[in-house]
């Protein structure tokens with residue numbers, strides 16, 4: 001009798017697992033119990049582009065990938081992305097709530113991870129402060145130029161010795177976001193704080209990008225299993241440590257803040273003043289301290305590593321393509337012709353540099369897997385019915401490497417963005433993603449990329465260090481991909 005019940009249970013379970021739960025979704029690889037399709041994220045397909053494009057070849061431009069027990073609809077075709085994620089933006093503006101977030105963060109705070117009214121409110125607030133703080137008033141540009149000058153001086157002081165630019169990019173870009181958040185930059189007096197923050201973030205995201213992180217994210221109980229315990233502990237410890245660091249900063253600010261004055265000099269101060277206005281509402285009207293800690297995390301991590309990594313990739317690609325390097329110097333000599341500081345007002349005269357930055361972003365293709373969205377109402381994609389609340393991955397990495405859109409896509413070729421010397425606007429170039437969730441820091445990031453890139457090339461004759469004349473372009477796996485380390489010689493040009 002027991003055997004019959006057991007076998008019936010197994011048959012029903014297998015029927016459900018392999019047929020019933022999948023019947024309404026677009027086709028896709030076979031999900032296994034508990035882990036879904038996470039088993040496919042193995043070393044052979046890291047950092048991930050090959051996985052998504054291979055599946056697309058088998059199942060078409062819309063398919064289902066099971067992230068443990070959650071179905072995710074992957075869209076890899078630009079026309080479909082435009083038709084749905086851009087033109088029907090509200091339907092794709094949700095974010096799934098991950099059980100681990102609810103457990104360790106006590107809710108879906110942040111901007112990246114929040115949804116609904118909280119997301120609308122917090123995204124609008126962050127954008128407002130970003131604009132007010134500088135993107136509209138040149139203040140931000142001044143800060144970026146200040147960091148660029150500090151970097152230039154540090155490079156000069158090294159007197160032509162080989163330099164790994166990663167550290168300089170990290171600290172400069174980290175300082176810019178830190179000034180925006182907390183009002184101070186990094187220098188020799190507090191560089192240790194920067195290093196701790198960066199180390200914690202790196203560890204956090206290394207695990208988050210692994211299948212193991214996916215399993216712990218979906219099933220927090222799995223973190224109690226002996227072989228997963230230490231991995232979950234890393235996530236919990238890093239998150240807790242980061243939140244403590246951010247909270248300490250906010251508390252210090254609270255000691256001196258003048259609530260009678262509406263002006264603010266950084267994001268934390270602006271947030272605390274807004275919080276004060278909502279102090280009689282439940283949960284401070286969404287301006288809880290947990291929300292502040294979490295947004296600091298979002299802006300710090302989203303604002304630092306992405307931009308710094310892109311600059312590093314841009315340097316690497318240019319170094320490996322001497323003809324591109326020569327065209328950059330030709331343009332700088334023709335359009336600038338001195339060691340003066342290049343500002344955003346020069347941007348429209350430096351088409352080749354703009355094209356090189358575009359091509360670097362395309363080739364770097366920073367997020368092999370885009371951040372997951374969620375449908376906010378029932379919808380239909382390519383003939384498939386997708387119910388409200390389903391995970392959606394607008395796979396921009398597939399678009400950036402799409403041969404139909406960018407022929408010979410693996411070749412670094414800035415000229416693809418130029419016609420008769422004029423910069424082309426190619427809408428499929430979407431490294432900042434698309435739709436309502438498009439990157440909140442795009443304006444800041446674009447300004448940083450242009451000012452650092454254009455000025456560093458204008459100031460220095462940059463070449464590869466002869467000890468490693470052919471650095472690899474193999475991408476290091478993570479939520480955003482990193483270039484392997486390499487060194488350059490930077491000689492003053494003027």
Ligand code: HEM
Nearest residue numbers: 111112302303306307310371431432433437439440441445
């Ligand atoms: C080269 C630099 C950058 C790249 C390539 C980049 C790329 C992205 C991508 C692909 C997304 C996911 C959008 C989606 O869900 O579809 C995103 C979201 C986001 N980015 Fe960026 N980003 C960069 C710089 C920045 C900077 C400097 C900041 C902060 C000031 C920032 C803040 C954010 C935030 C807060 C989100 C979440 C938006 C939301 O969920 O509403 N990013 N970014």
